Amino acid sequence: MTTEERVRKGDVRAAARLMRDIEDGHPSARETLKRLFPNTGHAHIIGITGPPGTGKSTIVDRLIGILRKEGKTIGVLAVDPSSTLTGGAILGDRIRMQRHALDNGVFIRSVATRGHVGGVSRSTRDLVAVLDAMGKDIILIETVGAGQDEVEISHIAHTNVVVIIPGLGDGIQAIKAGILETAAIFVVNKSDLEGADSAVNDIRMLVLLRAADKTDWQPPILKTEAKANTGVVELASAVEQHGEYIKRNRSHEMRQNDLKYSFLNALRDGLFQKALAHLQTDSRMDSIMENLEKRRTDPYTAAEEAIDELLNRKSAP
Ligand SMILES: Nc1nc2c(ncn2[C@@H]2O[C@H](COP(=O)(O)OP(=O)(O)OP(=O)(O)O)[C@@H](O)[C@H]2O)c(=O)[nH]1
Ligand SMILES: [Mg+2]
Secondary structure, X not given: OOHHHHHHOOOHHHHHHHHHHHHOOOHHHHHHHHHHHHHOOOOXXXXXEEOXXXXXXXXXXXXXXXXXXXXXXXXXXXXEOOOOOOOHHHHHHHHHHHHHXXXXXXXXXXEEOOOOOOOHHHHHHHHHHHHHHOOOOEEEEEEEOOOHXXXXXXXXXXXXEEEEOOOOOOHHHHOOHHXXXXXXXXXXXXXXXXXXXXXXXXXXXXXXXXXXXXXXOOOOEEEOEHHHOEOHHHHXXXXXXXXXXXXXXXXXXXXXXXXXXXXXXXXXXXXXXXHHHHHHHHHHHHHHHHHHHOOOOOHHHHHHHHHHHHHHHHHOO
């Protein structure tokens, strides 16, 4: 059986191997992704974002429990910016979700942010495609909402949940503005701690500020105590409601944006690779470098000439 046939059947080992090849930028992975493309576009993709330690993994673990009871199959990507060689946080994520590890309907994977060919957000997109092609109903992506990668990852998700905790104060500022804009649901977790209500008010202010340029979805602000499994059923139902909302109102637009993004990314990569390969023949690169060093040309003109050359070469019979 081919890799894509096995992935389509939900084969965990085939999927895991494909995901590793994607992260390594293996050319065969790209070919497999091409063949899996017709099987994608079905899953509800949910982002769980927020500052470190706010309880995102705990929430994901609880959500898995609830969604599994509804019979949904689930894929989880825990994108881990802090993972170093020790992989401490990866282990933490695994442990918190471990009770689901033997469940066939759940596939959990940590994504280290280092060493991705073409960037972590791009490979996350491809990893999501694998889970989607496996037939997972729901895909949860956990990220720390701090960097540009995370903003891009939040664009992959249909429903973004932003998790903060009481007493974080300017913690909300630590979340990238781009992520706040895409938030569909806010969660104040650890509401057993003091200051939960004032955290809710802080977010309410934020939501009011951005309300002017928003369509009719009003992001709910939910209080949870994930550790005690309190409020998570309400979160699961808010996620589902948002899923239905976008299906009714924005599904076509989202799908189009998504496809356009993927296409333009592939186009940019492909053109760049072709141009580079072209320049590396006949020591073209050397002569360009020499001209630049001697200030006989400038980088802009050199690039324009290289592009013209490439396009003319392509269109020549
Ligand atoms: N008091 C309290 N602690 C909680 C609650 N939910 C989670 N925690 C604890 O908070 C700590 C961090 O939880 P995680 O789920 O690992 O948080 P995270 O956001 O995934 O952390 P990173 O992935 O490292 O950013 C753990 O010790 C949890 O047990 C809660 O509702 N109340
Ligand atoms: Mg975590």
